[in-house]
Amino acid sequence: MTPHNLPAEPNRFVGRARDVAELGTLVRQHRVVTLSGVGGIGKTRLSLRVAAQAAPWFSDGVWLVELGRIGDSGLIVNEMAEVLGVRDEIPGRLLDGLRVRLREARALILLDNCEHLVERCAQLVAGLIAECPCLRFLLTSREPLRIPGELVWRVPPLELPDADHPDAESVLLFVERAAAAGAREVTASMADIVRLCRALDGLPLALELAAARTSLLSPGRIADRIGNRFGLLTLGDRTAPPRQRTLLATVEWSHDLLQPKERVLLRRLSVFAGLFDLGLAERVCADGGILRKAELLDLLSGLVDKSLVLHHDARGRYRLLETIRQYAAERLAEAGEDARLRDRHLRVICEEMERCYEGGSLDRRMPWSERFPHFVRGRGLLDDCRIAVDWAVESRDPVLGLRLARAALSILAVRGDLGESVGWHERLLALDLSAVPGDLIAVAKGGLAYGLEVGDELARAEELIVQAVEEQKKHPYTHWLGITYNVALTVFFRTGQSERALRYLEELEAAASAHDDLFNLATARIAQLNLALFRGQVRYARRRGEEALALARESGHHWTLARALTHLGAVAEADGDLEAAMAHHTAALPLLEDMDNRVELARCHAKIGRVAAGLRDYAAARRHLAAGLALSRQSGQRRGIVRALMALADLAQAQDDLEGAVLAAAAGTALRESIGQYGTPGRVQQLLAPARARLGEGRVALLWARGMDGSPEEVAARVLDSDLAAAPPFGPPAPAGSRYGGLTCREQEIAGLLTRGLSNRVIALELVISPATVAKHVANIMEKLGFTSRAQIAVWAAEHGLDADHQAAREADIERA
Amino acid sequence: MDERIVIVDSGTGLTLTEEQLDERSAVAIVQLRRRGVRVGDTVLICLPVGPDLLVAADAVIAVGGVAWPVPADLDACVLQERIQASGARVLISDLPQALEAAEESRVRIVMSVADLHSYPNSRELSTQSDRIVPSASGG
Numbered sequence: 001m002t003p004h005n006l007p008a009e010p011n012r013f014v015g016r017a018r019d020v021a022e023l024g025t026l027v028r029q030h031r032v033v034t035l036s037g038v039g040g041i042g043k044t045r046l047s048l049r050v051a052a053q054a055a056p057w058f059s060d061g062v063w064l065v066e067l068g069r070i071g072d073s074g075l076i077v078n079e080m081a082e083v084l085g086v087r088d089e090i091p092g093r094l095l096d097g098l099r100v101r102l103r104e105a106r107a108l109i110l111l112d113n114c115e116h117l118v119e120r121c122a123q124l125v126a127g128l129i130a131e132c133p134c135l136r137f138l139l140t141s142r143e144p145l146r147i148p149g150e151l152v153w154r155v156p157p158l159e160l161p162d163a164d165h166p167d168a169e170s171v172l173l174f175v176e177r178a179a180a181a182g183a184r185e186v187t188a189s190m191a192d193i194v195r196l197c198r199a200l201d202g203l204p205l206a207l208e209l210a211a212a213r214t215s216l217l218s219p220g221r222i223a224d225r226i227g228n229r230f231g232l233l234t235l236g237d238r239t240a241p242p243r244q245r246t247l248l249a250t251v252e253w254s255h256d257l258l259q260p261k262e263r264v265l266l267r268r269l270s271v272f273a274g275l276f277d278l279g280l281a282e283r284v285c286a287d288g289g290i291l292r293k294a295e296l297l298d299l300l301s302g303l304v305d306k307s308l309v310l311h312h313d314a315r316g317r318y319r320l321l322e323t324i325r326q327y328a329a330e331r332l333a334e335a336g337e338d339a340r341l342r343d344r345h346l347r348v349i350c351e352e353m354e355r356c357y358e359g360g361s362l363d364r365r366m367p368w369s370e371r372f373p374h375f376v377r378g379r380g381l382l383d384d385c386r387i388a389v390d391w392a393v394e395s396r397d398p399v400l401g402l403r404l405a406r407a408a409l410s411i412l413a414v415r416g417d418l419g420e421s422v423g424w425h426e427r428l429l430a431l432d433l434s435a436v437p438g439d440l441i442a443v444a445k446g447g448l449a450y451g452l453e454v455g456d457e458l459a460r461a462e463e464l465i466v467q468a469v470e471e472q473k474k475h476p477y478t479h480w481l482g483i484t485y486n487v488a489l490t491v492f493f494r495t496g497q498s499e500r501a502l503r504y505l506e507e508l509e510a511a512a513s514a515h516d517d518l519f520n521l522a523t524a525r526i527a528q529l530n531l532a533l534f535r536g537q538v539r540y541a542r543r544r545g546e547e548a549l550a551l552a553r554e555s556g557h558h559w560t561l562a563r564a565l566t567h568l569g570a571v572a573e574a575d576g577d578l579e580a581a582m583a584h585h586t587a588a589l590p591l592l593e594d595m596d597n598r599v600e601l602a603r604c605h606a607k608i609g610r611v612a613a614g615l616r617d618y619a620a621a622r623r624h625l626a627a628g629l630a631l632s633r634q635s636g637q638r639r640g641i642v643r644a645l646m647a648l649a650d651l652a653q654a655q656d657d658l659e660g661a662v663l664a665a666a667a668g669t670a671l672r673e674s675i676g677q678y679g680t681p682g683r684v685q686q687l688l689a690p691a692r693a694r695l696g697e698g699r700v701a702l703l704w705a706r707g708m709d710g711s712p713e714e715v716a717a718r719v720l721d722s723d724l725a726a727a728p729p730f731g732p733p734a735p736a737g738s739r740y741g742g743l744t745c746r747e748q749e750i751a752g753l754l755t756r757g758l759s760n761r762v763i764a765l766e767l768v769i770s771p772a773t774v775a776k777h778v779a780n781i782m783e784k785l786g787f788t789s790r791a792q793i794a795v796w797a798a799e800h801g802l803d804a805d806h807q808a809a810r811e812a813d814i815e816r817a
Numbered sequence: 818m819d820e821r822i823v824i825v826d827s828g829t830g831l832t833l834t835e836e837q838l839d840e841r842s843a844v845a846i847v848q849l850r851r852r853g854v855r856v857g858d859t860v861l862i863c864l865p866v867g868p869d870l871l872v873a874a875d876a877v878i879a880v881g882g883v884a885w886p887v888p889a890d891l892d893a894c895v896l897q898e899r900i901q902a903s904g905a906r907v908l909i910s911d912l913p914q915a916l917e918a919a920e921e922s923r924v925r926i927v928m929s930v931a932d933l934h935s936y937p938n939s940r941e942l943s944t945q946s947d948r949i950v951p952s953a954s955g956g
Contacts, residue, residue, distance in 0.1 A: 152926070152927070759839055775846060
């Protein structure tokens with residue numbers, strides 16, 4: 001099964017059978033296929049269908065990235081990373097992570113609704129296909145990207161009925177959807193249906209909107225009414241192409257038929273970034289006046305019945321088609337409700353995130369199974385968070401914006417990616433903060449410093465974190481102060497200022513104990529463990545670790561639990577107790593998996609791999625190192641790949657494979673240097689010394705050079721002794737290459753004749769076939785052999801004994817036999 | 818090798834030998850197929866009279882398609898009608914008026930003359946160079 005994130009089809013797909021089949025082939029043969037056409041012509045639906053059918057050919061997945069919901073072209077990379085599971089390694093360098101993820105991937109990426117971001121999409125897609133040889137793109141866009149390698153495929157409307165084909169695609173779609181809408185005897189007047197399909201230009205969205213009304217209006221009446229509208233179009237560009245005007249007229253017609261309250265709801269729903277549920281719709285759209293909360297469900301169902309809102313999934317979420325969302329957004333602006341609704345959206349999303357933060361609470365003692373859903377819910381709101389933060393900045397509302405950023409921080413941290421929150425905090429803190437409560441600003445500075453520390457921007461982090469601690473101390477204690485202390489001591493340890501770090505550690509311990517803050521007390525214990533380990537006090541370190549573990553168990557927070565276990569594992573390793581180290585690391589593994597914290601999970605696999613190698617359980621070591629490496633690649637973590645390669649070097653050395661050890665260490669060092677990360681040269685020298693003694697200076701130098709040049713994947717495959725690299729390049733492999741490259745007898749014959757430099761016309765005369773047929777055979781041969789000229793075929797044919805002399809000899813052989 | 822000249826461009830005086838014609842046809846056939854043209858498909862060809870027109874027609878016929886030439890100098894409305902009437906999936910043209918007329922038709926793919934000439938480097942990386950218009954023949 002190919003991994004994918006394609007939604008289930010909401011109803012039956014009608015028509016376009018040949019187009020789907022043809023596009024299924026085209027997306028395999030062309031690097032970039034762009035489905036272009038006006039809104040409502042069915043680009044998205046067709047692309048989803050094609051992607052689903054092409055899935056078996058893409059072993060690394062088929063991935064839908066919806067761009068309609070994002071307004072800022074800088075976020076395309078974030079959306080892609082989110083879908084592909086790539087995590088930010090260094091804030092702002094997400095694209096590097098995507099490259100790592102996709103370099104070897106046989107994947108199809110479907111970018112839906114590119115039109116408003118064409119320029120950035122073009123750059124991004126062109127860059128990625130140049131670097132990732134097996135990657136394919138399928139795009140939907142009103143405008144093509146105009147990049148090399150792009151095949152522009154213009155989506156036509158559905159076929160219209162004529163005398164010979166009364167059952168054309170457009171008619172089938174209309175009848176099918178009308179029946180689904182509960183219309184009876186809709187087919188009684190085929191002539192009206194034909195007229196309607198023609199009036200609607202066969203545009204699928206227009207047909208759907210019309211069909212949704214057939215329970216009340218007959219096809220004939222709909223055709224009359226929509227026909228009247230073309231002259232009356234008040235909106236949009238009157239010079240727009242006819243199809244666009246048809247669609248606009250139909251959307252407008254369907255909109256005008258709505259109850260006044262339904263219209264209000266529809267336009268208000270346009271403020272959501274993507275998916276929304278009834279609860280959010282109620283809180284954002286109901287105002288107690290025009291729209292009451294109690295009516296929302298009925299109104300929403302009404303919009304679904306009219307095909308203006310789509311019921312997205314079984315979890316009760318809804319969404320608007322992009323074309324409808326844009327129309328609704330225009331109506332919202334026209335009604336002058338834009339700012340009010342976006343304010344409310346910001347407030348509701350902020351409250352919702354705060355509720356998720358509370359629910360995943362740090363202070364209550366509560367089982368993880370009750371907390372975790374809040375994290376999942378919070379994550380699902382990320383798209384809405386983005387546009388809400390944008391609005392907070394645009395409308396200069398730092399209070400709600402900072403509250404939202406604060407609540408989102410804990411959700412993002414559990415999963416291990418803080419990169420995006422850095423930008424949020426920076427933009428919000430740049431606003432006029434005179435009306436913002438001091439504690440909120442202080443926490444925001446701590447949040448920003450946290451993200452900066454993770455991204456190695458220590459100088460900026462240091463300045464902010466001191467302010468954050470001092471300012472928060474003036475206010476009553478919250479968990480945020482504990483978290484801020486922890487960031488502070490990390491920053492000061494990392495910059496070599498251990499005195500100051502220690503002072504913060506003491507303050508953290510005192511404050512967390514005084515306020516029964518188990519989460520931060522556990523954090524303090526882990527910091528003490530690190531310090532003790534650094535000083536070589538193993539027993540003291542273990543005791544602190546055990547305390548942290550007990551606190552984590554008491555509070556039930558898995559993130560703390562996983563950290564405590566991981567650190568205890570490190571202590572056991574330092575103590576040489578590999579069995580205990582194995583037990584701790586193995587216990588942390590499922591917790592990290594559950595939280596989807598891929599960065600820590602990869603690190604955990606690497607540690608288990610190293611410990612297993614020490615225990616001489618080489619099979620387990622290989623398994624875990626391979627898993628960690630794959631995970632790091634999939635989440636675009638080059639540091640993780642470095643770590644895995646270094647662990648592989650240790651494994652190879654433990655197995656007495658010194659060549660493999662040198663190769664892996666060299667590949668790891670090369671990658672480490674390329675990302676400007678400091679290493680521990682001592683460790684590499686420790687490994688090289690015995691290799692030099694055994695293999696000789698020259699051999700080691702040669703291996704080192706090979707490892708530095710080799711790709712991490714190849715080197716890892718060599719050490720793991722697996723055959724990752726031997727997979728076929730694409731999909732079902734071609735039938736095992738026969739001697740003549742799969743050429744038919746006739747093609748072999750023509751290839752032979754080409755060695756004599758004959759023209760198609762002469763070959764045609766010789767074989768008594770038409771020149772066009774000869775041309776077709778020649779093209780077939782070129783395609784099968786991947787050649788670009790007839791001369792290449794001639795050379796190949798001669799090499800394979802297909803030229804005339806050999807042919808004669810072969811025939812003679814056959815006669816003799 | 819057969820050096821016989823088979824086509825002369827009356828405008829430029831450029832010639833095509835039989836070998837060149839065969840070569841171009843073969844490449845064009847591959848390109849048509851790669852865009853999904855099948856036996857029985859109608860392919861519109863809207864090009865000025867000249868070697869490219871002949872190569873295109875040759876290739877369409879060889880691939881099993883039905884060549885449907887449209888004069889390049891038709892008036893916009895007639896051009897649009899003809900294109901719509903053809904029901905073609907593929908149009909071969911570089912002419913702006915033809916591309917515009919195809920906007921509201923059922924044409925899925927528009928191929929330029931450059932598309933007919935260019936052959937991908939290899940099958941894997943095929944289309945990277947697909948739409949790079951060689952400066953000599955761009956138009």
